[in-house]
Amino acid sequence: MQEVSETTGGAGYGIDAIPIEDMKDEGKKHYQLLDGEVHLRGSKSRSSGSMAFPEREVCLETGARDMETFLFGGEGVLYSFSVVHVSSSRPVPYVLGYVDFPNGLRVLSHVVTDDPASLRCDQFVQLRATDDDWFVVPALSRGE
Amino acid sequence: MSKVYMVGAAMVPMAKYRNSSYSGLAVPAVLNALKSAGALPADIQSVVCGHAFGGMLTGQRIVKELGIGSIPVLNVDNACSGGASALNAAYKDIESGRHDVVLVIGVDKLTQFGGGTLPLVQEDPEVQRGMVMPALYAMRARRFLHERNATVQDLALVSVKARRHGMNNPYAQFRSEVQVEEVLNSRPICDPLTLLQCCPTGDGAAAVILVSEKGRRKFGKAAVRIAASVLHSGQVTAGFRDMLRPEITSHSARDAYEAAGFGPQDLDVIELHDAFSIAELVYYEALGLCAEGESADYLKSGKTTYGGDVVVNPSGGLLSKGHPVGASGVAQAVEMYWQLTESAGTRQVPKARRGLTHVTGGGIAGLDHGACTVHLFERAL
Numbered sequence: 001m002q003e004v005s006e007t008t009g010g011a012g013y014g015i016d017a018i019p020i021e022d023m024k025d026e027g028k029k030h031y032q033l034l035d036g037e038v039h040l041r042g043s044k045s046r047s048s049g050s051m052a053f054p055e056r057e058v059c060l061e062t063g064a065r066d067m068e069t070f071l072f073g074g075e076g077v078l079y080s081f082s083v084v085h086v087s088s089s090r091p092v093p094y095v096l097g098y099v100d101f102p103n104g105l106r107v108l109s110h111v112v113t114d115d116p117a118s119l120r121c122d123q124f125v126q127l128r129a130t131d132d133d134w135f136v137v138p139a140l141s142r143g144e
Numbered sequence: 145m146s147k148v149y150m151v152g153a154a155m156v157p158m159a160k161y162r163n164s165s166y167s168g169l170a171v172p173a174v175l176n177a178l179k180s181a182g183a184l185p186a187d188i189q190s191v192v193c194g195h196a197f198g199g200m201l202t203g204q205r206i207v208k209e210l211g212i213g214s215i216p217v218l219n220v221d222n223a224c225s226g227g228a229s230a231l232n233a234a235y236k237d238i239e240s241g242r243h244d245v246v247l248v249i250g251v252d253k254l255t256q257f258g259g260g261t262l263p264l265v266q267e268d269p270e271v272q273r274g275m276v277m278p279a280l281y282a283m284r285a286r287r288f289l290h291e292r293n294a295t296v297q298d299l300a301l302v303s304v305k306a307r308r309h310g311m312n313n314p315y316a317q318f319r320s321e322v323q324v325e326e327v328l329n330s331r332p333i334c335d336p337l338t339l340l341q342c343c344p345t346g347d348g349a350a351a352v353i354l355v356s357e358k359g360r361r362k363f364g365k366a367a368v369r370i371a372a373s374v375l376h377s378g379q380v381t382a383g384f385r386d387m388l389r390p391e392i393t394s395h396s397a398r399d400a401y402e403a404a405g406f407g408p409q410d411l412d413v414i415e416l417h418d419a420f421s422i423a424e425l426v427y428y429e430a431l432g433l434c435a436e437g438e439s440a441d442y443l444k445s446g447k448t449t450y451g452g453d454v455v456v457n458p459s460g461g462l463l464s465k466g467h468p469v470g471a472s473g474v475a476q477a478v479e480m481y482w483q484l485t486e487s488a489g490t491r492q493v494p495k496a497r498r499g500l501t502h503v504t505g506g507g508i509a510g511l512d513h514g515a516c517t518v519h520l521f522e523r524a525l
Binding site for chain 2: 013057059060
């Protein structure tokens with residue numbers, strides 16, 4: 001890497017001119033355990049308070065580069081879902097769903113269930129994880 | 145009809161960024177271009193994004209990252225001319241009065257291909273026969289050496305000048321000097337072109353903010369006027385083509401000079417498409433800088449470096465700065481913004497008032513090139 005100067009312009013550049021290494025941690029865990037519960041790792045802007053998942057460097061609302069990691073979890077609500085039977089992405093079948101969390105974030109998740117036919121929009125789901133991946137499972141009601 | 149101005153410009157230092165996505169590459173350039181213009185994401189009324197290999201919705205993938213949306217975002221592919229074609233599209237929208245503030249992005253990530261020559265479209269019969277970009281330029285070079293009183297040393301001098309200029313550009317991929325012997329002894333790519341006569345593979349992004357007269361009053365920053373913006377496509381022939389007279393470039397330049405009301409003799413600074421050493425020599429003539437047949441002498445006389453008639457490629461050009469194809473046309477405009485606002489640091493061309501950028505695009509059968517863009521710039525007081 002070249003020498004870095006204090007300001008960015010025609011004569012030189014500061015660290016704000018360097019590309020964001022957003023592919024460096026591909027495959028990085030997007031979740032962690034907190035008090036035995038699975039939580040997702042998101043980012044929150046110090047200035048605007050905007051939140052996003054997964055983690056990112058730039059505020060989606062203002063472009064500010066002041067994002068901090070925060071954890072969120074608990075029960076979510078299954079906004080919608082689909083059992084995927086044909087896919088160029090991975091072996092089928094699998095269930096994808098959008099999960100709405102109480103903090104206002106919507107997250108695309110795998111829904112792991114033995115009985116996809118019983119899934120319903122607006123039902124509660126809970127975060128779960130194996131050693132290397134996270135997903136949601138149906139929860140019969142809040143708090144279960 | 146409005147005049148069109150650049151009021152902000154930025155780029156990332158050209159390099160290999162295997163850990164960055166297209167948005168990871170371009171977002172810092174966009175944020176810094178906004179900052180230099182004193183503009184906010186919400187000020188942007190339209191976005192044009194040039195690229196060659198970004199895939200679907202490259203522009204949206206970039207600008208959504210800073211909350212720009214609900215406005216037109218247009219993605220432009222014109223091979224190496226993609227970035228400059230994006231500039232042309234934005235120019236037209238401002239000139240016509242459709243928008244007052246337009247963000248132009250150029251971006252490409254060539255490390256995704258792992259090195260080697262640029263992947264071309266396999267539908268093309270010459271590509272099926274083995275055509276690669278350095279082979280096309282190598283045949284130009286071979287013909288140049290055959291027809292002109294020129295040597296391979298003359299070709300190498302283009303790389304020597306480019307690398308000498310690039311030494312002073314912190315944004316350049318190569319920042320060390322080379323000598324003629326080193327250029328000629330580097331590994332053969334397509335005879336007679338050697339490695340150091342070919343632009344490097346790399347990644348990069350650049351962004352400029354274009355505004356109307358109304359937009360310029362709003363921001364009040366140092367401005368560079370775009371005096372002409374010309375885009376041409378190649379004209380097919382199945383017959384003979386003089387590879388030393390690229391009509392797509394000479395016609396584009398002619399139209400640009402006519403639109404701007406000034407000509408090659410009025411230029412202080414040029415960023416031209418030196419993807420390979422031979423290109424610069426051929427383009428001196430096509431852009432009207434020197435008479436036909438005189439390009440090698442014109443280079444050797446020092447007329448195209450500091451202290452000469454016009455400084456060609458003060459950034460180091462594609463040979464030194466790097467050539468992430470879709471980014472290059474915008475990166476040339478960024479260099480022009482810095483040069484014409486006297487903010488280019490140690491590579492500043494003294495008293496630069498007028499400049500030209502030129503980039504061609506693509507190798508397809510029957511055409512000199514697929515696309516060519518020429519822009520003329522003037523310092524705005």
